Amino acid sequence: MDRDVGPGDVAxxxxxxxxxxxxxxxxxxxxxxRIQPPRGRVFGWLPVxxxxxxxxxxxxxxxxxxxxxxxxxxxxxGATWRIVGFTTMQAVLSTVLTLAVGLPAAYAMQxxxxxxxxxxxxxxxxxxxxxxxVVGASFxxxxxxxxxxxxxxxxxAHVFFNLAVxxxxxxxxxxxxxxxxxxxxxxxxxxxxxxxRTVTWPLLRxxxxxxxxxxxxxxxxxxxxxxxxxxxxxxxxxxxxxxxxVQLFDLPGAAMLCILQMSAVLIVIVVAxxxxxxxxxxxxxxxxGVARRPARSTADRLLLGVTLVEAGLVALPLxxxxxxxxxxxxxxxxDWWRALSVDGPxxxxxxxxxxxxxxxxxxxxxxxIAVAVGGAAACAIxxxxxxxxxxxxxxxxxxxxxxxxxxxxxxxxxAVPPFDLRGSAIIVPIGHALVAIPLVVRTVLPVxxxxxxxxxxVAATLGASPGRSWRSVDLPVLSRALGVGAGFAAAVSLGEFxxxxxxxxxxxxxLPVQIGRLLARPGEVNSGQAAALSVVLVVVTxxxxxxxxxxxxxxxxxx
Amino acid sequence: MSPSTDPRxxxxxxxxxxxxxxxxxxxxxxxxxxxxxxxxxxxxxxxALLGPSxxxxxxxxxxxxxxxxxxxxxxxxxxxxIGDVPAHRRRIGLVFQxxxxxxxxxxxxxxxxxxxxxxxxxxxRRSEVDRLLELVDLAGLGExxxxxxxxxxxxxxxxxxxxxxxxxxxxxxxxxxALDRDLRDRLGVEVRDLLRSLGVPAVHVTHDAGEAALVxxxxxxxxxxxxxxxLEG
Numbered sequence: 084m085d086r087d088v089g090p091g092d093v094a095x096x097x098x099x100x101x102x103x104x105x106x107x108x109x110x111x112x113x114x115x116x117r118i119q120p121p122r123g124r125v126f127g128w129l130p131v132x133x134x135x136x137x138x139x140x141x142x143x144x145x146x147x148x149x150x151x152x153x154x155x156x157x158x159x160x161g162a163t164w165r166i167v168g169f170t171t172m173q174a175v176l177s178t179v180l181t182l183a184v185g186l187p188a189a190y191a192m193q194x195x196x197x198x199x200x201x202x203x204x205x206x207x208x209x210x211x212x213x214x215x216x217v218v219g220a221s222f223x224x225x226x227x228x229x230x231x232x233x234x235x236x237x238x239x240a241h242v243f244f245n246l247a248v249x250x251x252x253x254x255x256x257x258x259x260x261x262x263x264x265x266x267x268x269x270x271x272x273x274x275x276x277x278x279x280r281t282v283t284w285p286l287l288r289x290x291x292x293x294x295x296x297x298x299x300x301x302x303x304x305x306x307x308x309x310x311x312x313x314x315x316x317x318x319x320x321x322x323x324x325x326x327x328x329v330q331l332f333d334l335p336g337a338a339m340l341c342i343l344q345m346s347a348v349l350i351v352i353v354v355a356x357x358x359x360x361x362x363x364x365x366x367x368x369x370x371x372g373v374a375r376r377p378a379r380s381t382a383d384r385l386l387l388g389v390t391l392v393e394a395g396l397v398a399l400p401l402x403x404x405x406x407x408x409x410x411x412x413x414x415x416x417x418d419w420w421r422a423l424s425v426d427g428p429x430x431x432x433x434x435x436x437x438x439x440x441x442x443x444x445x446x447x448x449x450x451x452i453a454v455a456v457g458g459a460a461a462c463a464i465x466x467x468x469x470x471x472x473x474x475x476x477x478x479x480x481x482x483x484x485x486x487x488x489x490x491x492x493x494x495x496x497x498a499v500p501p502f503d504l505r506g507s508a509i510i511v512p513i514g515h516a517l518v519a520i521p522l523v524v525r526t527v528l529p530v531x532x533x534x535x536x537x538x539x540x541v542a543a544t545l546g547a548s549p550g551r552s553w554r555s556v557d558l559p560v561l562s563r564a565l566g567v568g569a570g571f572a573a574a575v576s577l578g579e580f581x582x583x584x585x586x587x588x589x590x591x592x593x594l595p596v597q598i599g600r601l602l603a604r605p606g607e608v609n610s611g612q613a614a615a616l617s618v619v620l621v622v623v624t625x626x627x628x629x630x631x632x633x634x635x636x637x638x639x640x641x642x
Numbered sequence: 643m644s645p646s647t648d649p650r651x652x653x654x655x656x657x658x659x660x661x662x663x664x665x666x667x668x669x670x671x672x673x674x675x676x677x678x679x680x681x682x683x684x685x686x687x688x689x690a691l692l693g694p695s696x697x698x699x700x701x702x703x704x705x706x707x708x709x710x711x712x713x714x715x716x717x718x719x720x721x722x723x724i725g726d727v728p729a730h731r732r733r734i735g736l737v738f739q740x741x742x743x744x745x746x747x748x749x750x751x752x753x754x755x756x757x758x759x760x761x762x763x764x765x766x767r768r769s770e771v772d773r774l775l776e777l778v779d780l781a782g783l784g785e786x787x788x789x790x791x792x793x794x795x796x797x798x799x800x801x802x803x804x805x806x807x808x809x810x811x812x813x814x815x816x817x818x819x820a821l822d823r824d825l826r827d828r829l830g831v832e833v834r835d836l837l838r839s840l841g842v843p844a845v846h847v848t849h850d851a852g853e854a855a856l857v858x859x860x861x862x863x864x865x866x867x868x869x870x871x872x873l874e875g
Binding site: 261263264266267268269270271272273274277278281282285286364365366367374 | 671704707708709728729730731732733734735736738742744745746755756758759760789803804806807
């Protein structure tokens with residue numbers, strides 16, 4: 084799940100979409116849809132065909148490719164299992180560290196009131212929405228070269244990246260955890276530590292487990308960060324799939340690794356869901372949220388201090404990135420920025436600037452596809468008498484599958500005649516759209532479900548045909564939500580790295596792919612350009628997100 | 643107002659046995675909720691605190707329990723200031739309006755919580771929990787999950803839980819407010835008799851004058867004032 088998406092609510096929508104698969108219900112959802120269904124099937128065909136052709140079929144292809152002598156060789160080789168071991172180990176360590184760093188912040192952000200709280204929250208959330216390749220580039224710029232290819236570098240970047248998951252998932256729950264349970268315990272003679280051990284922790288545990296599950300999945304399938312910061316001995320399954328495909332042309336081996344990885348992800352989801360169900364406590368949550376109080380006690384001050392330090396540390400990698408883009412030799416200059424517009428020695432080495440144009444045009448096509456398919460899917464789910472949930476789950480699957488698998492599947496399915504789409508520009512946006520569609524659905528669906536069905540009935544009594552009443556009643560409400568969905572899709576497309584690495588044409592790299600290429604080459608001229616281009620990507624993504632947040636109305640896309 | 647210089651704390655409250663509250667003022671979120679409230683509760687007494695909803699009755703109880711720090715005034719027990727004693731060392735029990743039973747513990751786990759954190763050995767704890775459940779008329783329900791209880795049952799469990807911690811004073815915050823009239827009156831009388839027989843003094847908050855007269859030896863009224871609620875009695 085190499086989710087390279089843009090800030091603020093984009094991240095939160097991703098989390099909300101993924102919460103289903105990991106089996107967490109943190110906040111109570113709204114009531115039953117009151118939609119008088121027009122014709123759900125009319126809308127249903129487009130998403131079903133799209134998912135079938137561009138997701139299900141490639142998965143079947145991956146499976147059939149893996150079932151070969153070469154695939155079995157790879158499955159049985161010791162090297163493969165060493166990589167599985169390292170992938171699991173770094174994911175476990177990343178998860179534990181992220182929880183340790185994130186829990187104090189989750190508490191401070193939701194239970195304490197202090198000046199600049201919103202700013203601190205924004206700072207701590209930003210990393211999650213950075214494109215992963217930018218995270219990699221930032222830590223390359225920040226950490227000393229001795230850290231290149233080390234486990235420590237990967238862990239630090241993973242903690243930085245996933246901190247927001249813990250703050251969002253655990254903090255969101257903590258904000259609604261009725262504090263009178265703790266007060267009751269205190270009047271019964273329990274001191275602060277006993278209250279935590281006997282009341283707060285047991286009630287909070289399901290949310291912590293949910294956050295841990297998400298962080299584990301994200302870091303288990305981490306691609307961009309590990310590709311940039313990892314080394315020969317510190318490589319994950321995702322990176323190995325990429326290496327086998329691009330460098331060794333070992334497609335059956337790569338396919339087997341995809342299957343291996345999907346199986347592992349599935350097992351983790353099943354175990355996490357079971358555990359979660361066992362630990363979940365039926366409790367009344369405070370609907371409006373518990374009032375935040377000033378930090379008076381020593382423990383509160385300590386936790387607040389830790390959180391403020393963390394927020395300061397989070398800014399460091401980005402500052403290092405900006406610095407690296409301006410640092411030339413021992414002085415300062417715009418050399419790397421100027422180099423972006425210079426063509427390379429070979430015809431394939433177009434100027435790095437060109438990748439901005441490529442990324443923007445892919446983003447436009449992705450938005451068109453995602454809004455059409457996602458909007459139709461949302462209508463189909465909202466209006467369907469049955470089968471709506473199944474379609475919803477099917478659409479979320481690409482988000483739960485790793486981006487590398489999505490990209491690899493599309494590559495081996497559509498890069499061969501008679502369906503050779505690799506030469507055409509359409510295959511990259513299709514890959515991006517697979518990731519973006521669930522987000523569009525999440526944005527549009529609540530708006531549709533909240534719509535008063537009587538409006539449509541009024542239109543009908545005034546003589547409007549079903550089609551006419553849909554256009555005049557539903558469409559105006561929909562268009563704003565679709566605008567927000569379009570912003571999400573654009574942010575996803577601009578930052579997507581995992582799938583694009585497989586699909587981008589050599590002479591038309593996107594911004595993240597170009598950054599990845601520059602980082603893979605030695606020398607200051609390349610790392611300097613990578614930093615400058617990363618700054619460009621951050622700015623472009625931020626713009627897409629700011630526009631999206633402007634469009635947002637209260638209620639749209641919040642689950 | 644610093645506690646030591648408050649004349650009433652020294653001259654009159656110091657002499658009282660039991661709970662003393664002197665000159666307590668509280669502001670919450672910039673709004674003055676309680677203004678210069680004083681009262682005392684003798685060690686063998688049940689006092690009802692009557693007042694309209696939202697007047698600050700609960701806040702007063704939370705000050706006494708140690709969950710809210712007052713802006714001014716003192717809280718004493720047998721004449722000594724307990725303002726710096728944290729809630730978990732005050733031995734003042736609090737029963738909330740809607741029970742607030744721990745959802746992750748069964749009935750016995752809730753009742754035995756105070757004994758548990760006090761380190762009472764399991765055998766002793768069990769027999770004490772059984773005794774208390776019998777006392778509140780819930781014998782044999784120890785294994786029940788708390789979300790299967792009726793409103794009245796839940797309040798009985800909350801009462802047993804508070805009593806198990808051996809409080810020297812019990813605060814009841816509209817404990818039967820959510821129940822219907824008949825049940826409320828019956829439980830009110832039961833609780834009064836139970837506390838009287840155990841010799842536990844109580845402050846019973848309610849907005850119902852009938853209930854106040856039924857459960858208490860003495861009724862005090864908390865009335866809203868221009869600068870926060872004041873006590874009349």
